[in-house]
Amino acid sequence: MGKYFGTDGFRGEAGITLTADHAYKVGRFLGWYYNALRERNGNNEPARIVIGKDTRRSSYMFEYSLVAGLTASGADAYLLHVTTTPSVAYIARVDDFDCGIMISASHNPYYDNGIKLIDCYGEKMPEEILLLVEDYIDGKLHVFNQDWSELPFAHREHIGCTVDYVSGRNRYMGYLISLGVYSFKGVKVGLDCANGASWNIAKSVFDALGADTYVINAQPNGLNINNNAGSTHIEGLQKFVVEKGLDIGFAYDGDADRCLCVDEKGNVITGDHILYIYGCYMKERGKLLTNTVVTTVMSNFGLYKAFDEKGIGYAKTAVGDKYVYEYMAKNGCRIGGEQSGHIIFSKYASTGDGILTSLKMMEVMLAKKLPMSKLAEPLKIYPQVLENVRVTDKKAAKDDEAVQAAVQAVAEALGDTGRILVRESGTEPVVRVMVEAPDHDTCQKYVTQVVETIKSRGYGV
Template identity: 70%
Template sequence: MGKYFGTDGFRGKAGEGLTTDHAYRIGRFLGWYYGREHKARIVVGKDTRRSSYMLEYAISAGMAASGADVGLLHVTTTPSVSYVTRTDHFDCGVMISASHNPFYDNGIKLLNGEGEKMEDSVIALVEDYLDGKLTVDGQPVDTLPMATEERVGHIVDEVAARNRYMGYLVSLAVYSFKGKRVALDCANGSAWHIAPQVFESLGAEVFTINTNPDGTNINRDAGSTHIEGLQRYVVENHMDVGFAYDGDADRCLAVDEKGNLVDGDQIMYLYACYMKERDKLTTNTVVTTVMSNFGLYKALEEAGINYEKTAVGDKYVYENMVKYGHRIGGEQSGHIIFTKYARTGDGILTSLKVMEAMLARKQPLSQLVAPMTVYPQVLINVRVKDKQEAQADPDVQAAVAAVADELGNTGRILVRESGTEPLVRVMVEAPAQEQCQTLAQRVVDVIKEKGHAV
């Protein structure tokens, strides 16, 4: 991770940690970098946060000032920006979103011309430019040239491309959803107008919650980070299934017909089994992160399916999938990647794939995930002054080692830093929920006692 960009882009409190000056300068750099040999073309999307508009205008102005032509998708999802970047041959794509964070945060995600997360080498150059340390051919670059006359870039509406993305999603469905009552929690975010239209086009009887964004209610008691609202709605309204997205709709969690949460691990399990049945799981492997549940691995082993483990972050999952040709991977949080269809996690695509498995197997979601037992897990986030210093503390490390010894082969402890926030995450899995809580809290107490918490 760099000074500004973490595992999921440049993120911070809008107007403070992430300002319009940052956005303008990033736009200036991108317009110049991709326009060195031809006139650059860049596509920009945003979520529903109030601050997304000012950042959109600032970064677009910077791009045009450097000579790039800019296409605006307006409010849309991160995977749609990835799709349009790739299929419409833009040089790069930008998504303005802080994903699942509160409305007062925002972020800038950069995608390369293939719709994948931007290469670290380019991110490093962006950071150097922001810090006034950019060099080209060994020479320092203090200022970037401004475009003039006919070289000034234009900024145009690209909403038609967003509609093509919606058509693409509809085209992937192999069954009609007619007769299915589907609840969608759109988190008052990017999916609020896209997901319902896609499901309605496929014939579902669609019921929505949290589809009235006002600029400040994105993710507020809504979406995949607050799944309890959808759980109640599914039960009270006798839904067949429910799906919840996050702010930029690159992740999806599900709720079965009984109101039970079906998380990313369970979604990967059910769809991997479905793929294996049809001889579509080409490498017979699911790519997970170290945060996936013990129960997933046991269930995959019983199904005769292999698995890989990567560092936390869908970026690392995707890199592993591409390197080894794997077809499905993701995170417990609901970032699921289907490399045959997308270059990023796509929440709406994920929900369509869950529907496909349900319809093909003619089983409710609860039955599809029944063979997988989810081990009790506790995750405690500790806000700290310095993430690396907290984890490097010898007393903290000793506490972690003691918990690991106590668990032995019956569970595990994982302590890691957040890639987007000043947090240390302490996760414990064990046979009993109470044991998880006790052991995780033991490590958290040491972090606090040593003065690392804020």
């Protein structure tokens, strides 16, 4: 990870750690860089960059700052306005853009925001370009065999322009509708839009496919995104599904790149359930290429036990949909994702897409003529205890010989009845200790053993 860009973009509190000036500089660099690449290929047309945003109040500030930077460098900015992250990835890929930008802090509270950069293939921007953006922000840019203390401004007819590109968002909606294999007629569906980017897209897609659609948290005001709503606060949708007698519910996060479900009984269907249900569905139809579902190390132990019973292979990556997609692309896998609901269907999208995920879950229900509770039933989620330990040095704490020995002792005691995972936080001075086992007390006992070892070695804060 770089200085500013983490696994999911440049994220921070709007106006404090992520400012309008940062956004302007990101726009200045991208506009100049992609124009320079075009010129080197003998193309004098201006670079084309597409921008989407979520419903945060600060998203307008960042949108206009990015546009100012892009056009000042001579690129044309195409505005999708409020839309989802996967829609920007889709349009960047199919409409021949040099790159895409999404303004969102995903599931974070309204006062945070972020800038996600997407390449022309609809995938996350390569690390080497992100590092160039960072170098420009820090005034130490070296590219094309020379140092750049400042970038040239476009002038006269070379100054860029903005284009209202809401038609791109509509085309993305049409694409989602085209993926509906079955009519949803007669199915009562609840949608929790988190007062975020899906608020004006998800219902239209479900309505077009014939569902009886019931929506909550679709009144964004700039300050209520993810506020007791969406996939990070799914209890509201659980209550709504039961009270309304709905057949299924889907909850998205702020930029709708993740989705969790609620079955007809009000039970939460996690990303692990989704991977299991759709993985089995693909295998039954001979569609699970490489016979592998890609997970992260945070997927539940029960998921692997269930896959073993079905003869389905699995891979484990580091936490982050970026790593899941990289593994899928390299190894030709068709489905992968995270417990949190970032699910990637690589045949249809290059990123996690919450609305696409909900359509795929509807497809399985309708194809198999079974309620979601029955589809999820064979997967037994193991109890889990996770404790975050604040430490003076997270790498030293995790690598300490005594801590490693304590972890190994727990792993041996659990055998094939559970697992232990100890990892460093990517964003905090914290070591995370997680145990999954057949019962909660066993989990707690082993977590406590390892945490006490870390503290006894003098790493605790």
